[in-house]
């Protein structure tokens with residue numbers, strides 16, 4: 236099902252909310268969450284998975300290796 | 309679904325202790341990706357420094373040895389001479405490498421030790437609370453230069469890569485940066501090249517990586533990348549400073 240396809244997965248416990256990924260996404264789908272993780276950080280979250288082009292830019296700039304990128308076969 | 313990018317196998321599952329947005333984490337990942345791609349994890353021995361990256365041995369999933377402050381190149385020399393078939397690298401900050409460890413890095417480079425140094429230059433002492441480093445920029449405010457670094461008192465920022473490039477033993481020296489994705493890709497290429505040259509027995513290789521310290525620079529991580537680009541790049545130009553065999 237299309238709605239279930241996740242192309243960018245952010246580990247909310249590894250994320251420190253530094254915002255670096257939000258500045259590089261060419262389709263602007265990354266944003267900082269209102270929620271707080273167990274370390275007290277506001278993690279980055281994805282607004283619309285279907286817009287992700289699997290470019291890997293967010294993965295490349297993330298200092299905490301919190302992002303995994305997939306693409307459709 | 310197919311994986312495009314994920315945590316490299318050469319990193320452990322441990323979360324980095326670095327401050328939010330600190331680019332030490334990006335540099336760790338690049339080194340680990342290179343270990344994966346060259347398939348050398350099982351024969352790599354890393355030497356960790358003193359500084360914020362003192363716990364690097366917790367993060368790299370290869371054999372690791374801690375060194376005392378600044379002495380990583382000396383420890384690496386011993387390790388490599390006993391295990392010439394292993395890949396040996398040091399990971400050092402600018403306080404560690406360019407201050408207390410100046411003698412060790414100069415002589416390891418001059419002897420042409422067949423090791424690779426990852427030199428993380430963030431223009432400050434991070435771990436100890438933001439004191440001036442030899443690499444601190446003129447006018448840069450730190451806890452020990454509250455009015456900004458002044459040349460007549462503290463000299464100019466030391467350009468270690470330029471210094472080491474004049475030594476015969478240095479086989480490859482490049483300065484790179486991680487302030488944007490384009491430069492991160494370039495930085496990885498340089499690190500890969502250095503490790504490859506070590507595998508070919510070419511001698512001493514060092515990659516200087518310009519890095520941020522949002523916490524002690526006193527700015528947000530996103531702003532820190534910009535500060536690096538605008539202030540460090542003009543002084544520390546990313547470039548290949550030495551490639552043995554070229555012009556010799």
Ligand SMILES: Cc1ncc(C[n+]2csc(CCOP(=O)(O)OP(=O)(O)O)c2C)c(N)n1
Nearest residue numbers: 358359360377401402403404432433434435
């Ligand atoms: C012999 C000795 N002298 C001084 C120190 C204090 N000290 C710890 S880390 C450090 C500097 C770290 O700066 P840098 O190498 O730039 O690494 P960063 O923390 O910025 O990554 C100093 C002076 C020490 N631990 N041991």
Ligand code: SF4
Nearest residue numbers: 260287288290291293
């Ligand atoms: S992979 Fe590219 S498009 Fe997808 S979230 Fe990351 S930066 Fe945005």
Ligand code: SF4
Nearest residue numbers: 250251253254256297
């Ligand atoms: S770059 Fe990484 S750590 Fe920073 S906000 Fe994005 S996912 Fe979180």
Ligand code: SF4
Nearest residue numbers: 326327330360434521
């Ligand atoms: S003090 Fe600076 S160098 Fe150390 S982890 Fe924090 S941001 Fe990174």
